[in-house]
Amino acid sequence: MAELLQFVSSGLTVGAIYALVGLGFTLIYKASDIINFAQGEFVMLGGMMTVFVAMADVPLPVAALIAAIVTAGVGLALHRFAIEPARGASPVVLIMITIGASIFLRGIAQIVFDKRFHSLPPLFGSDPIQFGGAAILPQSLAVLGGAAFIVILLWLFIERTLLGKAVIATSANRLAARLIGIDTRQIVDFSFVVSAVIGAIAGILITPIALTSYDVGTLLALKGFAAAMLGGIGSAPGAVVGGLLLGMIEAMTAGYLSSNYKDAVAFLIILIVLIAIPQGLFGRAKIERV
Amino acid sequence: MLSIENVTSAYGRIEVLHGVTLHVEVGEIVTLIGANGAGKTTLLHAISGVQPITGGTIKFAGMPIEKRPAHARVAFGISQVPEGRQLFAPLSVKDNLRLGAWLRRGADLKSDIARICALFPMLESMWEKPAGALSGGQQQMLAIGRALMAKPRLLLLDEPSMGLAPNMVDHVLSVIRALKDDGLTILLVEQNAPAALAIADRAYVLETGRVALSGTAADIKADRRVREAYLGL
Structure with a gap:
């Protein structure tokens, strides 16, 4: 029982990170129909930049803030200088551009930062909390709390603000959005910025537990993508549930089977979802009306 | 108010408008009639x-506005009610209307919304319902209401009677006429030529991307070719 509790707590922690990465995918996909495979690099940039700014004797919260702002700038630049010039290209081309951007960002990070692993001091110390026989890291709670905070904030934004409705409107009917005067390019700009910030926060929160390096983004992007697929691509609640579920399945596999198979689980899930339930758990099957 | 000269437009390499020239004066209802594929919707999209x-x-x-982006043209006062309504289906009736005033956000919209509700009383009972759940007629009312929320000076209407029951068509036509009486300038695209010619001041007949005929609505209605091709007489 204590063992199970231990696996659940670590599964929820990584799952929360996958959920945030999945939300980043969802937001950009909603606004622009693009799957942004540079999403993992936002996570890497958040963690790495916080580490390196903090090294220059900047207080940690300030370093984290700077990292989030710079990552937002990178997200905006990605849209403006890489995606926007190719506007009108097919989705496959745009997706390839994001893969190119992800390789580019990884290369830059390797030069600007370094190739080593780095960590950050945990937010609330590192003494594990004993709970039902399981040892829970205080940082796990920070990750879960932070993720919950972002999810609620995003939900309030979409449900309660006119800008949020404009994002939904753009995603529901781009032609109509343009005809009522919504500058849809700005909406997509905005979705890239918010996705970048969400990614950066995820990177900052997870670094004290999982460490960071210039190339952590690749695997995180794939896991986040698997989460979004599992929940149903384009569904925000789906991304959250998919992320948590994927984290749990991974932790159980690592605990009860072998940690060697941990990463394979995400790919297995992508395959199963594609074959058995392409619309995901929360997604609606796409019905073309003629 | 609107003057279009020699406009050409293409989808890829296929040119669909081969130099269209037309004008709409302040306070007029001008209708654009023509068969499917004549380029009517393309022309409205080009204007927007x-x-x-x-x-x-x-x-x-x-x-000159041809180089300005779509949102700038809405800000100048050109609103369009697109073909097939194109509502934001997952959003409520209220949100569709609020978004119609996107470029005037922050302004007090109470009187504008009250005006739309007076024009289309049936929308009020559907206030919180998603637009996708409305009937065809209600959707058309909402689409017109959403376009009016931008406070346009020129309203472009693309096939507002399409797919509506006959009594609904009459209602939409009477609303269009009431909007004209309020001083709005209207460019109306219709396949239902008799209905359009009944309320229009002037008309253009578009055939395969060219203006084939133009004149007062009465003249067009009396034209032998129009009577045969579009009025079924």
């Missing part, structure tokens, strides 16, 4: 800036 043009000029209130 969601379809690129390959040549010609579009002037609104004397100002």
